[in-house]
Amino acid sequence: MSALLTVRGISRSYGGVAAVQSVDLEVDEGTIRAVIGPNGAGKTTLLDLVTGFTRPDEGSVEFCGHQLTGMSPRELPSLGLMRTFQSARLVPTLTVRQNVMLGAYRFTRARFFSDALRLPRTRREECELVVRADELVDFLDLRHFADTPAQDLPAGAQRLVEVARGLAAAPKLLLLDEPAAGLDDSETRELADVLDAVRAGGVSLVLIEHNMSLVLAISDRITVMDAGRVIAEGLPNEVREDAAVRKAYLGVAS
Structure with missing residues (x-):
């Protein structure tokens, strides 16, 4: 597989507080990559850095051979990169x-x-x-x-x-920020089927999500963030059993 998206050493601080700290991330073509973590872990800030809504203090972002760092968000759709937001940004009328x-x-x-x-x-x-x-x-x-x-x-x-x-x-790559927010269990299962079909249709996905049943059901690899850092990365079963993940995100000591 070839990497569609490559993030290297990206960081962003606000008033001395590090929101994202030296994060590396690769998303391969034809895959679903989940990014999980507790509230305040830096997940949405990471998407903002990738898509140009926030400028990084350091680090780089490359998508399909294009350096995204410094590009405007409105330039990205023409390259094949789209995203959604935590709160739906639809035109209400x-x-x-x-x-x-x-x-x-x-x-x-x-x-x-x-x-x-x-x-x-x-x-x-x-x-x-x-x-x-x-x-x-x-x-x-x-x-x-x-x-x-x-x-x-x-x-x-x-x-x-x-x-x-x-x-x-x-898009070649669609970044989804909590797409299951507001969905009940039945709707979430339907969303899982939809996202599998999207991937089968040739669109790769990055998924920020708190619904672990959805994450574990559809993700090829999972990245776990806490306090702005990546604390674990791997296959769903590996991440689920990781002691640091269970402590930081799943709320258990071991």
Whole structure:
């Protein structure tokens, strides 16, 4: 396997407090990598550093041969890198279909004047976006919400719409920040099936998640963080039995 994402020695401090400390991470093509740890471990800060929402104090990030350090987040979708957030960042007044369509706009070529005049290219591209969005809405079993404004969705459905919007950009790597938040047990099992299908379709995943049943069910490798550092890394069974992990994250002494 070849590494899609390589993080080397990345660090970030705030007011003398180290949020992320010298973290190394590699994500191989065709895999699901989970990053777990207690609240405040630095997991979301790590995603922010990878995707340019936060600048590192030191270290580097490489994705598919491109140095990401210093790049703007809006440049990353064109490279094949997308992410979701802990809190769903949907446009509340747009429908589910329209929110998913937003993820695919990097494929459009029409610009302001053609949009304003509704020229043939604009109409054709809009039809293509609708088709792509509807395919993803069906894929995530959201068809009954397709015409529902995002603000009227239950929290769990909003999480799935964010996943669909990320997939609409046809990423090589999708970074998911707590996608199971707000989902019940049945919905979480369905999400596991969806993420397995996403991986089977050629999209690699990085998963930040507190739901250990989901993490253990779908992850190829797991990275464990605590107090900004990586304290363990390995296969799911190895990580589950690691004494440092059981103490720091699972709440047991040995």
